[in-house]
Amino acid sequence: MKNFDDLLSVWQAQPKPDKLEVDNVLKQVKKGISGLSRKLMWNIVSMAAATAWVFAVLLFFAFKYWTTYAGIFMVLLIMAIYTMVLVRDYRLLNKRDATISPNEYLQSLKEYQRRRANMFGWMYYTYVLLLSAGLCLYMFEVASIFSTSIRFLVYGINVAWLLFITFYLKDRIFKREQEKLNLMIDRLERLQSQFE
Numbered sequence: 001m002k003n004f005d006d007l008l009s010v011w012q013a014q015p016k017p018d019k020l021e022v023d024n025v026l027k028q029v030k031k032g033i034s035g036l037s038r039k040l041m042w043n044i045v046s047m048a049a050a051t052a053w054v055f056a057v058l059l060f061f062a063f064k065y066w067t068t069y070a071g072i073f074m075v076l077l078i079m080a081i082y083t084m085v086l087v088r089d090y091r092l093l094n095k096r097d098a099t100i101s102p103n104e105y106l107q108s109l110k111e112y113q114r115r116r117a118n119m120f121g122w123m124y125y126t127y128v129l130l131l132s133a134g135l136c137l138y139m140f141e142v143a144s145i146f147s148t149s150i151r152f153l154v155y156g157i158n159v160a161w162l163l164f165i166t167f168y169l170k171d172r173i174f175k176r177e178q179e180k181l182n183l184m185i186d187r188l189e190r191l192q193s194q195f196e
Contacts, residue, residue, distance in 0.1 A: 025187045032184045040090045047083040063141055071137025078130045106188045113181045120174040128166050
């Protein structure tokens, strides 16, 4: 019987999983979501402003080559599509309230995470490729007034900047956003499992 009492005391001494406080978790999740929403809103505003600027360039400047117009249209199209994707993600992130229906909120957060992962995957590379092609077509006329060495320098800086954004900066931004989302989803799942 002594072994049973020892086993019982060891069993009872096991650390219990931490119980999460509902209010604390919901405040942390709302704070994280508001940070992501604010970032998305600034991205939407900046993309809309950049799109308006590119459209103004198209309207108020006359160009000699058709490639310039094709490049501007390409840039406008990809910027408009990207802005619509950002608006869709913003709506998805803000359409549910965590306090009203936590299960639906958790599912919408997972859907947002999946969409962002998809966007930072092949869609991002398509976006950069089309944006680069549009900029190259646009710069064909703009850089034609410079010497050949300056043109190569301008194109080289453009390519280097796009490679830096694509292969270095994108990964860091995506990793940071995914860590925040994983933390919020984990907290909500732990909270959900407490009530089951």
